[in-house]
Amino acid sequence: MSRLVLLVALLIAATPSLGFPCGNEVERTKNEEVRLVIKAERYLEKGMYKRARAVVRSAHRNHSLQVGLRDPRLNRRLDDVRALVALRLELDRDTLAGVVEYLEGRSEAARGTNPRFRAWLAEAYAVTGKLDEARAIFAELQELDLMPDAFAYLALARISSGSVRQEALTLCTRRAKAKAICRLPADAAKPRSLNAARD
Amino acid sequence: MLRCVVAVAIAGLGCGERSAPEPAPAPDPIPVAVPARVDAVDLVTKYECHRCHDVPGVAAAPRDKHCVACHQQIHAGTFAAEPAVLARWQARITSLRWAPSLGSADRLRRTWIRDFLLAPHDLRPGLVAQMPRLSMPTGDAARLAAYLAPGDREPPLAAVAVDLVRGEALYRGLGCARCHRFTGAAVDDAAAHLAGRTHTTPLAAWALAPDLRHARARMTPAHLGAWITEPRGAMPRLGVTPEDAHQLAMFVATAPLVAAAPRRPVTRPPRLARKVTWGEVERRVFRRVCWHCHAVPDFARGDGGPGTTGGFGFPARELDLSSYEGISAGSLDDHGERRSVFSPLADGTPRLVAHLLARHAEQAGEVIDGIRGMPLGLPALPIEDIQVVDSWIEQGRPQ
Numbered sequence: 372m373s374r375l376v377l378l379v380a381l382l383i384a385a386t387p388s389l390g391f392p393c394g395n396e397v398e399r400t401k402n403e404e405v406r407l408v409i410k411a412e413r414y415l416e417k418g419m420y421k422r423a424r425a426v427v428r429s430a431h432r433n434h435s436l437q438v439g440l441r442d443p444r445l446n447r448r449l450d451d452v453r454a455l456v457a458l459r460l461e462l463d464r465d466t467l468a469g470v471v472e473y474l475e476g477r478s479e480a481a482r483g484t485n486p487r488f489r490a491w492l493a494e495a496y497a498v499t500g501k502l503d504e505a506r507a508i509f510a511e512l513q514e515l516d517l518m519p520d521a522f523a524y525l526a527l528a529r530i531s532s533g534s535v536r537q538e539a540l541t542l543c544t545r546r547a548k549a550k551a552i553c554r555l556p557a558d559a560a561k562p563r564s565l566n567a568a569r570d
Numbered sequence: 571m572l573r574c575v576v577a578v579a580i581a582g583l584g585c586g587e588r589s590a591p592e593p594a595p596a597p598d599p600i601p602v603a604v605p606a607r608v609d610a611v612d613l614v615t616k617y618e619c620h621r622c623h624d625v626p627g628v629a630a631a632p633r634d635k636h637c638v639a640c641h642q643q644i645h646a647g648t649f650a651a652e653p654a655v656l657a658r659w660q661a662r663i664t665s666l667r668w669a670p671s672l673g674s675a676d677r678l679r680r681t682w683i684r685d686f687l688l689a690p691h692d693l694r695p696g697l698v699a700q701m702p703r704l705s706m707p708t709g710d711a712a713r714l715a716a717y718l719a720p721g722d723r724e725p726p727l728a729a730v731a732v733d734l735v736r737g738e739a740l741y742r743g744l745g746c747a748r749c750h751r752f753t754g755a756a757v758d759d760a761a762a763h764l765a766g767r768t769h770t771t772p773l774a775a776w777a778l779a780p781d782l783r784h785a786r787a788r789m790t791p792a793h794l795g796a797w798i799t800e801p802r803g804a805m806p807r808l809g810v811t812p813e814d815a816h817q818l819a820m821f822v823a824t825a826p827l828v829a830a831a832p833r834r835p836v837t838r839p840p841r842l843a844r845k846v847t848w849g850e851v852e853r854r855v856f857r858r859v860c861w862h863c864h865a866v867p868d869f870a871r872g873d874g875g876p877g878t879t880g881g882f883g884f885p886a887r888e889l890d891l892s893s894y895e896g897i898s899a900g901s902l903d904d905h906g907e908r909r910s911v912f913s914p915l916a917d918g919t920p921r922l923v924a925h926l927l928a929r930h931a932e933q934a935g936e937v938i939d940g941i942r943g944m945p946l947g948l949p950a951l952p953i954e955d956i957q958v959v960d961s962w963i964e965q966g967r968p969q
Contacts, residue, residue, distance in 0.1 A: 546969050
């Protein structure tokens with residue numbers, strides 16, 4: 372037994388460890404959990420929300436743990452994708468309320484240092500009728516030139532009018548991976564309120 | 571490899587100007603006999619010297635933090651990656667394959683070590699990377715210098731008359747130029763140095779050989795002679811007598827040097843009229859160089875690299891250059907507040923571009939306060955690449 376233990380120890384010692392962040396590229400190609408998250412985020416980036424949602428659901432189906440992926444950091448990213456999909460598909464009122472609460476927590480946990488969470492929160496406010504709160508966040512991010520992506524500009528366009536809306540749509544198109552996402556819904560002039568009846 | 575060749579060629583071209591020889595450095599003001607050894611293991615840990623260097627009294631960094639070990643594994647083919655990926659990396663990775671051992675730093679002048687830590691310069695033409703400019707106060711640099719060079723081991727100077735003719739003959743006869751540049755000296759031979767890369771084994775000996783222009787500042791003649799007699803590390807034994815070692819050392823320490831031609835200052839290039847997209851800047855710059863230190867922590871088990879999650883004494887800047895959204899999210903300033911990397915400085919240059927241009931300035935010997943040259947410790951980006959990044963920013967950072 373002691374020889375076996377020694378052999379295993381030697382094998383472990385001889386195996387080169389993965390360097391980080393040297394292992395960036397290796398992690399992205401070989402780590403299944405990382406690949407899953409990147410896949411979901413790429414669908415989201417392209418506006419393919421239902422496919423992104425399917426990837427997130429598969430992560431929970433294929434892993435025995437209730438919480439999904441083994442790495443809590445990657446799990447959080449999948450939760451982010453799930454929240455944003457719900458937001459951008461404009462699911463039911465209760466779900467959107469949950470998304471707002473989730474993103475408020477996310478933004479607070481980041482202590483406002485990561486503008487992505489702030490922009491997502493503003494997007495959620497824009498969809499759910501908290502327009503003043505949304506405008507305040509977007510104004511702050513624009514002032515600091517920290518608008519993270521095209522979706523932030525799309526959300527800003529949604530709650531704006533005239534030249535401001537046009538400028539926001541132009542910037543959305545410039546910064547979007549898939550230009551098709553930069554289209555306002557037909558009822559863009561009427562943001563959904565959490566208190567409004569839903570048909 | 572190509573960058574190394576270009577670097578060597580440029581270094582060679584820069585030494586043709588005739589001007590007054592540089593004076594020998596003043597004697598080291600710190601007395602040779604020091605009352606006690608200085609402990610600076612805390613500083614070695616803080617600045618993570620052991621991620622590249624062997625440091626006396628300090629264990630090497632874990633393998634997943636050791637830059638040189640990682641690159642050596644890649645070139646040895648033992649890194650855990652697909653063979654095709656390894657082959658691609660082996661062709662592209664030229665930097666950080668070796669780093670000098672600090673175990674033999676005790677031969678160096680303490681003041682030189684301190685000054686070098688505060689304002690590093692290119693010392694070894696055979697290495698692509700150089701000592702990075704860290705955020706290090708003078709007191710830390712002095713303590714590290716005292717730790718590495720206790721100064722309690724000054725070898726005796728040989729009691730023979732100096733014969734510089736003999737010294738030069740030894741330099742030429744022993745083929746020192748095969749490994750060493752000696753920029754500014756009449757014996758400097760760039761072509762021999764370049765050819766030496768192919769014929770020197772191990773290659774580390776060639777790569778780690780310093781430009782002897784700096785020898786007189788780095789060491790006393792006595793230490794230089796002792797080193798020639800009994801070298802450590804990659805320097806091969808020359809089999810010379812102590813007397814010949816002394817003559818060779820005195821030649822290296824006193825040979826007339828012409829001043830290096832000043833490098834032309836690099837100015838911000840004009841922006842391009844053609845469209846530049848994120849795909850191009852990512853391919854040419856960020857994914858090629860930057861993301862190694864500025865990555866997504868979540869995808870690298872929490873370690874986004876020194877430029878993101880902190881390292882080498884730098885605080886976490888949370889600057890993710892691996893994606894469009896990452897770079898758009900900016901970085902943390904000295905007060906922990908998030909700021910855009912695209913914000914213009916006083917002269918209108920975007921902050922990110924200013925850092926890239928500052929590396930050119932550092933290579934020319936100029937340190938710009940508040941703007942650290944990037945990429946850290948690596949050759950400055952070609953001006954054309956900086957121009958592409960600058961143009962992309964000016965065009966509104968299109969995807």
